[in-house]
Amino acid sequence: MIKKLDWYIIQKFLTTFFFAIMILVVISCVIDYSEKVDNIVQKKAPFMVVLNYYKNFIPHITALLFHLFIFIATIFFTSKMAYKSEIIAILSSGVSFQRFLRPYLIGASFLCAISLAANHWIIPLANKQRVAFEDKYINDGNYAIPGENVHLAYAKDAYVYIKNFNFTSGKGNGFTAEKMKGTLLLEKMMADDVSYDSIKQTWHLHNIIVRRNDTLHETVTKLDDIYINYPFKPTDLNRNEALKEALTTPELIEYIKTESLRGRENLNMFYVEKDRRTSQPFAGLILTVIGACIASRKIRGGSGFHLALGISISAIYVMFMQLSTTFSTKASLDPLISVWIPNFIFAIIAYYLYRRQVK
Numbered sequence: 001m002i003k004k005l006d007w008y009i010i011q012k013f014l015t016t017f018f019f020a021i022m023i024l025v026v027i028s029c030v031i032d033y034s035e036k037v038d039n040i041v042q043k044k045a046p047f048m049v050v051l052n053y054y055k056n057f058i059p060h061i062t063a064l065l066f067h068l069f070i071f072i073a074t075i076f077f078t079s080k081m082a083y084k085s086e087i088i089a090i091l092s093s094g095v096s097f098q099r100f101l102r103p104y105l106i107g108a109s110f111l112c113a114i115s116l117a118a119n120h121w122i123i124p125l126a127n128k129q130r131v132a133f134e135d136k137y138i139n140d141g142n143y144a145i146p147g148e149n150v151h152l153a154y155a156k157d158a159y160v161y162i163k164n165f166n167f168t169s170g171k172g173n174g175f176t177a178e179k180m181k182g183t184l185l186l187e188k189m190m191a192d193d194v195s196y197d198s199i200k201q202t203w204h205l206h207n208i209i210v211r212r213n214d215t216l217h218e219t220v221t222k223l224d225d226i227y228i229n230y231p232f233k234p235t236d237l238n239r240n241e242a243l244k245e246a247l248t249t250p251e252l253i254e255y256i257k258t259e260s261l262r263g264r265e266n267l268n269m270f271y272v273e274k275d276r277r278t279s280q281p282f283a284g285l286i287l288t289v290i291g292a293c294i295a296s297r298k299i300r301g302g303s304g305f306h307l308a309l310g311i312s313i314s315a316i317y318v319m320f321m322q323l324s325t326t327f328s329t330k331a332s333l334d335p336l337i338s339v340w341i342p343n344f345i346f347a348i349i350a351y352y353l354y355r356r357q358v359k
Helices: 004-042 047-083 086-092 097-138 241-246 249-261 268-295 302-331 335-358
Strands: 150-155 158-166 171-181 184-197 202-213 218-228
Touching: 004 047, 004 097, 047 086, 047 097, 047 268, 047 302, 086 097, 097 241, 097 249, 097 268, 097 335, 241 249, 241 268, 249 268, 268 302, 268 335, 302 335
Parallel strands: none
Antiparallel strands: 150 158, 158 171, 171 184, 184 202, 202 218
């Protein structure tokens, strides 16, 4: 049963957390608007559209630091309780430290459940509209494929390669299409320039060389122009990384399957995003235990020292997360392991601090 002590601590926990998040949201919106105001005024974005953007921006920025603000809130209100000798009175009344931690775990579990549901469904839906606004009014809708070449498998044993493509003009260069039969190259079509006709939904190739091979004979054909109805559109070539944030988890899983069939290289950033949505909420639970263990002792320096320590630990956690994510996207570390490594390390720290407090 949840008793008065539990309700007292849970109320302080949630009140402090939501107050901290509210301050974060206000500051973040002001900073973001100051950075984008020139584009917004220049593009004459309607007031309601801008308002809708910030309605979707708030869940995005909140989700980024949700678990860290759980930790900061825990440190802050627990330190205040310790400074007022409330924790000493609670423990002196016969309440064990395990029992004292129960309301912390209840509050953290509640916030963890909210974060879990939001990460998988609510935040991506908000990000769709946020990214659409930024594409139209901030980024000018201009995307260029990165320096590396883009490969796409659009059918079984059929591949296409484009060296460079501009999504605004719908034009590119260095186009190659290959048809295979096992390890045998049946046809290779090379074009200097390629453009997409959005009305006819066909691809227009310029200065083409077609090489065909039937195992016995090879033919070479040169063409000036040709229209081909390939089963893919320019959007299928778009490697905008913000896309992963705008897909719900079921959509993200389906997207990964589709891109894998198309032969896209290095999908680890999408696997990292999928697994991060689950690991991040549990980080809040682990950090709550660490915060409660650290701030429950009354020490010289009071809340200021505890907050400084909490911010330092938060920075270390972010550093570990960034480092492990980089190892996954750049060095082929398993994405599932990379997003859970910081949680495992801090879980060990939490257990050590807990055992120390119990003793």
